[in-house]
Amino acid sequence: MAAAMSMRLQGKTILITGASSGIGRSTAFEFARTCPQNLKLILTARRIDRLEQIATEITQELGPGIKVLPIQLDISNAEEVRTFVDKLPAEFKEVDVLVNNAGLVRGVARAPDIVEEDINVMFATNVTGLIQMTQAILPSMLKRNNGDGAGDIINIGSIAGREPYVGGGIYCASKAAVRSFTESLRKELIATRIRVISVDPGQVETEFSVVRFYGDQNKADAVYAGCEALTPDDIAEAIVFAAGRRENVVVADTLLFPNHQASATIMHRKTS
Template structure:
C-alpha cells in the first residue's frame, strides 16, 4: 500500500546538487525508496562517472519505475548553471523539488592567514552556486497553478550558519549567507505555494572533513573520535520528510544534532 509520502511525491521531478556523494547521494536513494514509481531524479555534480554509477544502482535496487538523469554540473560556474535548464530533456525541465545540497569547506585558517583560493571557492560554491541554481529553477515554479506557483526549494545549511566558530570564519559566513537568503526568499514568496525550507545539520560524517583538511584522512577521522556523528542517511530522511508533507505544511527551519552535540563547539566525547 502506498504511503502518504509516496502519493505526494508521485510523478514529481527532483533535482539534487552535489549528488555524487554524502548527503546528496543518500538523498537520491531516499527519494527513490519513498516513491518508487513515476519519480524523476536529476542528479548533478562535477563527477559524472560517480553519478552514472549511482543512477545504475538506484535503477537496479528500485526498478524501472523511476527515471534517473545524471548531469555534469559545477555549481560554482555561473555559465554551467545558466545553461542547465536548456540542457535538460523536455520531460525533466519542470523541476518540482530543488535540493541545494552542493557545498564544501576548505581549511581551518584564521584571518589574516586564510588563503584567497579557499575564500573564493567556498563563496562560489556555497553561496553563489546555491543562489544561481535557485534563480535558474524558480521561474518555472512561479508559473504553475495559474501564477500562484508550486514547488519546494530545500537549502542545506549548517549549524555553522547559526553559530560561528574559531577557524571556520569563511565557511560560517557562507552558511550564514545561505540562511539569510533562505529567510528572505521565504518572505518574498509568501503569497505563492512555493515552500522554502532550510535544513541545518550538525556534525555529519561525510567527506566534508577530508576536503577541509585537503585530503588528510587522519586529521579528518580525528574530528569524529569519541563521537557518533549523524550519517548522510539521517539528513536524507529529513529532506524527504520535509518534501513529503501536505502542501500547506512547511518545515521551514530544522536543526539536526547527534545526541552528543549541543552546539557548534560543545560536544561530549567518550574515549572509554
Template sequence: MKKQALVTGATSGIGRATALRLSVVGYDIIATGRRADRLAELKASIEAQGGACRTLCFDIRSEEECKKFLEPIEQVDLLVNNAGLAAGLEHIDQGSTADWDAMIDTNVKGLLYVTRIISPKMVAAGHGHIINLGSIAGTEPYENGAVYCASKHAVHAISQSMRADLLSHNIKVSEIRPGMVETEFSLVRFHGDQQKADKTYVGVEPLTGDDIAETIAWIVQLPAHMNVNDIVLMPAQQAGAYYTYRKTK
C-alpha cells in the same frame, strides 16, 4: 508525469543519500555533480531500485554551465540545494584566499545561480519546494571558520528571504542545518588529509548522509498546508558548535 527532484552535489554524502531516498518516495531524480563516474554509479543504483535518474555533470560555480544544463529542464517540483563545502580551518590571518573563493562560489553563488534558474519554473507552475542545506555554522560562528561560517550565515539569510519572496507563489522553502555529519566534508576541508579528517569524529557517533536524507524525505511528504521552515539536526553527543561530548573509552 511523476514529480521531478533536482539534487545538486549528488555524487557523495548527503546529496547521494538524498537522491536515493527521494527516488524511493516517488520522485524522478535529476542529479548534478562534478564527477561523471560517481553520477553514473548513482544513476545505476537508482535504476536498480526501480527509479529513474537523469545526470548532469557540471560545476555550479559557473553561471554559464548552470544556464547550459538547467535552463532546458521543463519541470522541477523539488530543488535540493545541497552542493557545498568547507575548505581549510585556519585563523583569518592565515587563511587561503583560494579556499575562501571555493566556499563562497559554491555555498553562496552556486546556490543562487541554481535557484535563479529553477525558481521561475516553479513560479510558472504555481507550486514547488526548495530545500537549502545550511549548517549550525549559519548561526554559530566558530574559531578558524570565519569564511565557511559566513557562507552558511548567507544561506540562512537567503533561505529566510527566499521564503518571503516565493510565499505568494505556493512555493515552500525549507532549510536544514545539521551539526556534525560524517561524509567527505572533513576530508575535503583538510584537502585530502585522512588522518585530520578522522580526528573530527573521534569519540562521537555523528549523523550520516542517510539521516539527513530521511529528514528531507519526511519534510517533502508533509501535507500541502505544512512547511518546515528551519530544522536543526544534531548528533546526541553534540549541543552546539562548541559543545561536543567525546567518549574516551
C-alpha cells in the same frame, strides 16, 4: 504515513545538487525508496562517474519506475548554471523539488592567513552557486497553478550558519549567507504556493572533513573520534520528510544534532 508520502511525491521531478556523495547521494536513494513509482531524479555534481554509478544502483534496486538523469555540473561555474535548464531534456525541465545541497569547506585558517583561493571557492559553491541554481529553477515554479506557483526549494545549511566558530570564519559566513537568503526568499514568495525549506545539520560524517583538510584522512578521522556523528542517511530522511508533507505544511527550519552535540563547539567525546 509512508504511503501518503509516496503518493504526494509521485510524478515529481527532484533536482539534487552535490549528489555524488554524502548527503546528496543519500537523498537520491531516500527519495527513490520513498516513492519507487513515477518519480524523476536529476542528479548533479562534478564527478559524473559517481553519478552514473548511483543512477545504475537506484535502477537495479528499485526498477524502472524511477528515471534518473545524471548531469555533470560545477555549481561554482555561473555559466554552467545559467545554461543548465535549457539543456535539460523536455521531460525533466519542470523541476518540482530543488535540493540545494552542494557545498564544501576548505581549511581551518584564521584571518589574516586565510588563502584567497579557499575564500573564493567556498563562496562560489556554497553561496553564489546556490543562489544561481535557485534563480535558474524558480521561474518555472512561479508559472504553475495559473501564476500562484508550486514547488519546493530545500536549502541545506549548517549549524555553522547559526553559530560561528574559531577556524571556520569563511565557511560559517557562507552558511550564514545561505540562511539569510533562505529566509528572505521565503518572505518574498509568501504570496505563492512555493515552499522554502531549510535543513541545518550539525556534525555529519561525510567527505566534508577530508576536503577541509585537503585530503588528509587522519586529520578528518580525528574530527569524529569518540563521537557517533549523524550519517548522510539521517539528513536525507529529514529532507524527504519535508518534501513529502501536505502542500500547506512547510517544515521551514530544521536543526539536526547527534545526541552528543549541543552546539557548534560543545560535544561530548567518549574516551576509551
